[in-house]
Amino acid sequence: MTNQLQTRYQQQLAVKVDRLTSQLAHFGAPTLCVFPSPPDHYRMRAEFRVWHEGDDLYYIMFDAETREKYRVEHLPAANTLINQLMPAVLNFIKDKPTLRQRIFQVDFLTSTTNEAVISLLYHRQLDDEWVGAAQALADVLSTHGKISIIGRARKQKLILGSEAVTEMLTVLDKTYQFEQVENSFTQPNAAINESMLGWAKQVTADLPGDLLELYCGNGNFSLPLADNFNRVLATEISKTSVRSAEHNIRLNQIDNVRVVRLAAEEVTQAIQGERQFRRLEGIDLTTYDCRTVLVDPPRAGLDAATLQMISQYDNIVYISCNPTTLTENLAHLCQSHEIVRAALFDQFPFTEHTEAGVMLQKKRDCPQG
Numbered sequence: 001m002t003n004q005l006q007t008r009y010q011q012q013l014a015v016k017v018d019r020l021t022s023q024l025a026h027f028g029a030p031t032l033c034v035f036p037s038p039p040d041h042y043r044m045r046a047e048f049r050v051w052h053e054g055d056d057l058y059y060i061m062f063d064a065e066t067r068e069k070y071r072v073e074h075l076p077a078a079n080t081l082i083n084q085l086m087p088a089v090l091n092f093i094k095d096k097p098t099l100r101q102r103i104f105q106v107d108f109l110t111s112t113t114n115e116a117v118i119s120l121l122y123h124r125q126l127d128d129e130w131v132g133a134a135q136a137l138a139d140v141l142s143t144h145g146k147i148s149i150i151g152r153a154r155k156q157k158l159i160l161g162s163e164a165v166t167e168m169l170t171v172l173d174k175t176y177q178f179e180q181v182e183n184s185f186t187q188p189n190a191a192i193n194e195s196m197l198g199w200a201k202q203v204t205a206d207l208p209g210d211l212l213e214l215y216c217g218n219g220n221f222s223l224p225l226a227d228n229f230n231r232v233l234a235t236e237i238s239k240t241s242v243r244s245a246e247h248n249i250r251l252n253q254i255d256n257v258r259v260v261r262l263a264a265e266e267v268t269q270a271i272q273g274e275r276q277f278r279r280l281e282g283i284d285l286t287t288y289d290c291r292t293v294l295v296d297p298p299r300a301g302l303d304a305a306t307l308q309m310i311s312q313y314d315n316i317v318y319i320s321c322n323p324t325t326l327t328e329n330l331a332h333l334c335q336s337h338e339i340v341r342a343a344l345f346d347q348f349p350f351t352e353h354t355e356a357g358v359m360l361q362k363k364r365d366c367p368q369g
Contacts, residue, residue: 009039013346016354020344023327027334029358033343035195042189042349044167046078047107048086057094059086059106077349081116082108084144089118092140098133109182112190114145115165117182122153134160150182164244171197171224177251178218184240185217192347196357197224200294200317203341203359204228207315209291214264214306219245221294221319222257231256233288237263258283264295264302268309291315301325307332316360321347323356330358337362 013036021032048059051069059072074083089106093099105121118141120134134149138160141147148161164181171194180186187193201224204211209230216222216234218241226232234257236242245259261279262270269275271285292315295302299322302310310316311333318333320326330339341359348355 005039009036009349012350016346017344020323020354020356023323024330024339024342024356024358026327027330027339029339029342031342033199033341035192035199035343035345037189037192037346037349039349040076041079041083042191043075043078043082044111044190045107045109045186045188046075046082047105048072049105050090050103055094057090057100059090078108079110081110081114081145085116085118085141085147088141088144089137092137093120096133096137098129099137107182109165109180109186111165111167111180113166113168115147116141116145117148117150117161117163117165119150119152119182122151125153126151126156126158131158131160134158169194169197171201174224174227176223177248178220178223179244179247179251180218181240181244184238184244187220187347189347192345192355193220196319196343196345196355197221199343199345199357200319201225201228204292204294204315204317207292209289211292211294212267212288212290212313213294213296214267214310215296215298216245216259217241217296219248219257219259221296222259223248223252223254225294226254226257229256229292231288232258233283233285233290234259235262235264235267237261264297264306268305271309292317295319297325299325301329304332311336314362316358318358318360320356320358321353323354326356326358333360 017032017034051058051060060069061072062069085108102123103120104123107119109117130151134151138147138149150163151158164179167178167180169176200221204225205228211225211229211232213222213234216236222232222234242259242261249257270277270280291313293310293313294317296319307329316337337360339358340361343357345355
């Protein structure tokens with residue numbers, strides 16, 4: 001890493017810190033705890049369009065402002081394994097008509113354990129001949145690590161190896177394993193993910209009762225935070241993510257986390273007794289003593305009903321990938337709560353995107369329930 005790159009990185013980080021500090025100032029937030037990212041080789045996944053030009057074949061991406069395409073030989077933001085695999089994939093398939101014909105995209109999902117799932121996307125149906133050629137590609141790439149290949153076409157998905165990588169994350173002094181499935185959401189920056197999990201674990205240390213988590217994904221927060229609570233009730237709408245979360249619970253031998261497939265709006269309805277769900281069969285919500293709630297919503301933030309529901313909890317941990325909708329939600333939440341901890345996680349260096357975390361506690365003069 002050059003001094004010039006480090007200087008540029010610190011400059012862009014300072015801009016983000018100033019902007020988030022300004023956005024949270026209205027709510028009396030304390031000084032931000034800032035978690036910088038490695039300035040390069042931090043992304044664990046990447047996707048590229050494939051451009052055909054005569055006998056040549058190369059990756060392209062599109063400029064965010066002009067939407068003009070540009071050729072990509074390597075990607076400094078992506079980890080070392082992705083940069084090794086990028087040319088190796090194209091060099092192999094370039095003169096293999098079975099693999100080259102009508103391919104239009106290549107996706108990479110990698111882990112810190114040197115595993116990779118490479119997805120090849122096509123505008124045609126794939127056959128046994130493709131399977132044989134793809135297996136040869138996997139064999140050649142095996143010198144780089146544990147490599148799986150997935151072929152995707154319309155209503156078709158062929159898996160050679162596994163459709164997931166196993167990630168290992170160290171949170172404070174404890175290591176966790178996570179199955180991360182191709183084509184489903186995972187945190188792209190492993191180093192910052194560890195920082196986020198460590199921060200969340202620290203700010204919830206010694207809190208009483210149980211934890212309710214909305215938007216739990218594959219259990220990314222649920223598993224590390226299970227150490228801090230009697231029980232964790234985690235909810236997620238994606239079937240794939242729920243299956244991964246349940247797999248990860250078993251993988252890490254954790255026995256106090258229960259995952260339920262419910263949307264945030266449905267959780268609100270269930271807790272308030274407005275609807276009954278068969279997916280909650282065997283779960284008595286009245287036995288949970290949830291005094292803390294963690295939310296990690298999509299960019300749109302939380303809907304009004306969910307905001308009203310979580311405002312009943314003593315402690316709220318809000319992880320946000322969009323500080324604008326976070327501040328909109330805080331306008332409601334800070335009527336009953338105050339921000340006691342705040343953090344910036346530089347998930348996406350050299351972009352406009354900022355990941356934020358706030359810990360809120362109910363105001364002493366605010367009535368319970």
